[in-house]
C-alpha cells in the first residue's frame with residue numbers, strides 16, 4: 171500500500187525527464203504508441219507507393235473515387251481492424267505457453283514497449299536502442315515465444331537484451347494506472363509489480379484474495395490502455411486523412427501566374443492536368459479546397475482552362491457546361507472532339523435494307539445495322555469506296571444521314587395519304603424520310619426560307635424518287651396564312667448547332683449572345699406558326715414535332731415551354747422514342763411545364779449520335795385562346811445554317827429572297 175500511495179502521488183514525468191531517466195510513463199507510452207502507429211502507416215504507404223509506382227494521377231482518381239461514404243467505410247474498417255489487432259494481441263498473450271512466468275509476461279510487455287520505442291525518432295531510443303530492428307509490428311507473438319523460450323524468468327539469468335533494459339522499465343511501462351503503478355524506482359521488481367495480463371487470472375496465485383483484486387485492477391488497467399491505443403490509432407488515421415487531403419488539395423494559380431500564362435500559354439498537357447485537378451476538388455470540395463478560394467473561383471478557372479483546352483469561347487463553353495455535372499461536361503466536350511460514325515438511311519421507296527447492305531458489302535463497305543430502334547439505318551464502319559459516290563447512292567437507294575436525324579421523323583410518324591408540312595426542309599433528309607414512310611402518297615409541303623439550300627432539297631427529292639413532295643419557299647412564320655390544315659407539321663428548326671460541334675467546330679467560337687437571342691426569338695415564332703398550321707380535327711394526326719440539333723435549354727425546353735404557355739390548345743405527348751434523356755423541367759432557377767419530361771435529349775457522349783432535341787405535341791383544339799403579345803419583331807429573321815450551325819441575318823419585313 172505504501173508503494174502504491176507513493177506512486178499515486180508521483181506526478182507524470184515530463185517527456186524530457188522520461189527520456190533522461192529512461193522511465194516510461196503513461197504519457198510517453200502513449201506518445202510512443204502513437205509514433206509507432208505513424209511509423210507503420212508510413213511503411214504501409216511506402217509499400218503502397220512502390221506498388222503503384224509514380225502514378226499520381228491514378229492515386230488521385232482513386233482518392234476522389236473514394237467518396238464520403240467510401241472514406242467513412244474505410245475508416246470504420248480501419249477501426250474494426252485496430253480493434254481486432256488489439257483483441258488478437260490479447261489472444262496472443264493468452265495463448266502463451268502456460269510455462270511462461272509472470273516475469274516473462276512482464277518482459278513480453280516490455281518488448282511491446284521496446285517496439286514502440288524503437289519506432290520513436292527521439293532520444294528515448296538510446297535506452298532502448300538494443301531493440302531497434304526488432305520489428306514487432308507483426309511479430310509480437312513470435313517474440314513473446316522467444317521470450318518464453320529464452321528470455322529471463324524470475325530465476326533465470328538475465329539475457330543480454332534484458333540487461334540493457336532500464337531496471338524499472340517493465341514496471342513503469344506496465345503499471346500505468348494510478349493504482350497500478352506499483353513498481354517504483356527504488357524498490358525494483360517484486361512479484362507484485364510484474365505486469366499481469368488476463369491470462370494470469372486463474373493461475374497459481376489465485377488463492378490470495380488480494381492477488382485477485384490486484385489482477386482485476388491490472389486487467390482494468392490493461393483495458394484502459396487498449397482503449398487509449400485505439401483512440402491513438404483513430405487520431406493517427408484522422409491525421410493521415412488530413413495529410414492525404416493535403417496532398418490532394420489543389421491550389422489555384424495566383425493572378426501573377428495567370429498573367430504569366432496569358433503571355434506564355436501553358437502546354438496543353440499542363441492545362442489538361444489542371445482541369446482534372448480542379449474537377450477532383452469540385453467533386454470533394456469541403457475536403458480538397460484551398461480554404462482561401464471559393465467554389466466560384468475554382469469554376470472560373472475550370473471554365474477558362476476548358477475553353478482554352480477545347481478551343482471554345484468562354485461564353486459557349488459556360489453555356490454547355492451548365493447542362494451537366496462537371497465530370498460529365500468533360501465527357502461531353504471530349505465526345506465533341508470525335509467524329510460520329512457515318513450512318514445511312516435505306517430509301518424504302520427503292521430498296522430494302524438487307525439488299526442495300528449486301529450491295530454495299532460487295533463493294534467493300536464494312537457496315538452493320540444502326541440499332542434496334544431503326545429498321546432502315548446502317549452504320550458504316552469503314553469503306554474502300556466513297557459512300558457518297560456509289561452507284562447505289564446515285565440511284566437513290568440511300569441517304570447519308572446522321573442517326574439523330576432519323577429521330578424527329580420517327581416521332582412525327584407520318585402516315586400514308588396525309589397532308590404534311592416540313593417547315594424547314596432543306597436539304598431534305600427528313601422530307602425524303604417522311605415520303606418513304608408515307609409510301610409516296612398524300613402530300614408533303616417541303617418548305618425552306620433559303621432558296622439556295624432548296625437546290626439541294628430538290629436534288630435529293632429527285633434522287634430519292636420522291637413524288638409526293640411540293641417544294642416551296644416561304645418564311646415559316648408566314649404559315650398558316652399561306653396554307654394550313656395539315657395533319658402533321660415537322661419543325662426541324664434553325665438552331666445554333668451546339669449538338670453537332672464534332673461536324674462543325676466553328677460553333678465553338680462563332681455563336682454570340684446576340685445570335686442566341688435572335689435564334690430563340692425566331693424559334694418561338696416558328697413553333698407557334700407550326701402549331702397553328704395543324705388541324706386539330708385531323709382524323710389521323712393533329713401532331714407537331716419540334717426538333718433542333720442544339721442542346722441548349724433556351725433553344726429546346728424554353729421554346730417548348732413558351733409554346734405550351736402561348737397555345738393552351740396543345741399538349742406534349744410521348745415522342746415514341748424509347749431512348750434519350752428526359753427534357754429538363756427545371757433548369758438554373760427556371761421551371762418548365764412538368765410535361766417537359768416527355769421531350770427527349772440525345773448526346774454524343776451518351777448515345778453516340780449528334781446532340782439533338784425532340785418534342786412532340788398534339789393539338790387538341792383549333793381555337794387559339796387569346797394570349798399576351800407574341801414575340802414578333804418588326805423584321806423577319808432568316809437563319810441560314812452554315813454546315814450544321816446557323817448564321818443569322820436580318821432582312822426587311824416580308825421581303826422574300
Ligand SMILES: C[S@@+](CC[C@H](N)C(=O)[O-])C[C@H]1O[C@@H](n2cnc3c(N)ncnc32)[C@H](O)[C@@H]1O
Nearest residue numbers: 594595596597598599600619620645646662809
Ligand atoms: C436544321 S435545318 C433543316 C434541315 C432539314 N430539316 C433536313 O433534315 O435536311 C434548318 C433550316 O431552316 C431554314 N430556315 C431558316 N429560317 C427559316 C425561316 N424563317 N423559315 C423557314 N425556314 C427557315 C434554313 O434555311 C435551314 O435549311
